[in-house]
Amino acid sequence: MKPLQLSTPTETTIAIQRSFRAPVPDVWRAFTEPDLVKRWLTGPPGHTMPVCEIDLRVGGRYRYVWSMPEGQMIATGTFREIDIGKRLLNTEVFDFAPDNETLVETLFSRNGDETIVTLNMHYDSKATRDAVLETPMEEGLEASYRNLDALVDATA
Amino acid sequence: MKETASSLDKTFTALADPTRRAILARLAQGEATVAELMAPFDMSQPSVSRHLKVLEQAGLITTRTDGTARPRRIEAAPLSEANAWIERYRHIWEDNFSRLDGVLNGLAKGKKNK
Numbered sequence: 175m176k177p178l179q180l181s182t183p184t185e186t187t188i189a190i191q192r193s194f195r196a197p198v199p200d201v202w203r204a205f206t207e208p209d210l211v212k213r214w215l216t217g218p219p220g221h222t223m224p225v226c227e228i229d230l231r232v233g234g235r236y237r238y239v240w241s242m243p244e245g246q247m248i249a250t251g252t253f254r255e256i257d258i259g260k261r262l263l264n265t266e267v268f269d270f271a272p273d274n275e276t277l278v279e280t281l282f283s284r285n286g287d288e289t290i291v292t293l294n295m296h297y298d299s300k301a302t303r304d305a306v307l308e309t310p311m312e313e314g315l316e317a318s319y320r321n322l323d324a325l326v327d328a329t330a
Numbered sequence: 331m332k333e334t335a336s337s338l339d340k341t342f343t344a345l346a347d348p349t350r351r352a353i354l355a356r357l358a359q360g361e362a363t364v365a366e367l368m369a370p371f372d373m374s375q376p377s378v379s380r381h382l383k384v385l386e387q388a389g390l391i392t393t394r395t396d397g398t399a400r401p402r403r404i405e406a407a408p409l410s411e412a413n414a415w416i417e418r419y420r421h422i423w424e425d426n427f428s429r430l431d432g433v434l435n436g437l438a439k440g441k442k443n444k
Contacts, residue, residue: 178427180420185346188419192427196434204433214429217422304339307415 185300188307190293198282201289202259205280206230216240232256236264251278266295274302337389338415341408344388349373350381357391357404367402 178192194201204210212226217240225239232253240247248269254277255263262280277296282289297303344350353367368378382402385391389408393400 178420178424180416180423182342182346182416185343190423192423194427194431194434196438200434200437203437204430210433210437214433215426216429217426219425300339300343304342307342307419308338 182303182307186297186303188295188297188303190295191290193285193288193290195288197287198259198284198289201291202282205262205282205291211238218242229253230256271302274298276302337408340388341390344384344390347381347384350385353378353381353385354390354404354409357402361394361401361403363399363401 178190181189183189196204204214206228208226208228211228212223215238216223220243222241223238224241225237228234228236230236230253232255234253236251236253238249240249250267250269251265253262253264255261260282262278264278266276266278267274275298279292279294279296281292281294283292284290295303295306297306345354349371352371356362356367356370364375364378364382367382368375371378382391385402386393389405391402391404393402
């Protein structure tokens with residue numbers, strides 16, 4: 175199984191690829207059914223996704239609400255293209271940056287018994303892309319790393 | 331030292347070009363002059379110099395004076411800072427996908443029990 179690969183192929187994109195030991199229909203479901211999505215797309219430790227709404231049709235909207243120690247984060251978007259079991263193209267806007275719209279392309283392809291998922295995230299500018307790389311819920315992650323550092327120091 | 335947003339910007343801009351990434355890969359093996367860098371890339375000197383300027387402004391390479399030669403050398407710190415940012419972002423997605431592995435296992439088990 176190939177581990178996660180992350181690259182920055184252009185100034186305004188992030189590309190992620192990972193394979194899963196599951197058939198394409200199961201992986202498609204995990205990306206498009208709200209009860210399944212909220213169980214894994216939670217981000218850093220300590221976050222949950224109390225609200226997950228998906229209207230899976232062209233022009234349909236989705237809404238993700240994450241609950242974090244420092245408050246709440248909301249992502250919404252519209253599905254532009256849907257090719258069942260193969261490709262999703264949707265917009266993505268976060269509540270803390272309503273003017274920055276990202277175009278997310280999710281590709282599913284079969285590789286024997288496995289499914290390869292490719293996420294191509296097209297940001298509206300290099301600044302937005304770099305901000306995403308720089309501060310993805312940075313406080314939560316930093317806090318986690320600090321806790322780990324403290325634990326290491328205490329046990330040294 | 332924590333990198334500012336604009337210095338990370340310069341690092342990512344520098345890295346977004348395949349020729350510049352290849353130049354860095356070559357310099358990772360050891361310092362090289364402009365003349366030495368031109369040959370494998372089949373590029374004109376102005377082209378190579380332009381790329382080197384971007385890399386220098388990002389702090390990814392420095393120039394040493396050795397008589398009349400001015401070899402370029404790679405600087406590790408900015409690359410490892412940029413790498414740290416990417417690694418943190420990657421870490422979040424790895425966590426997401428680990429949980430997704432669990433969800434998918436659950437779906438598979440659900441089918442077997444039918």
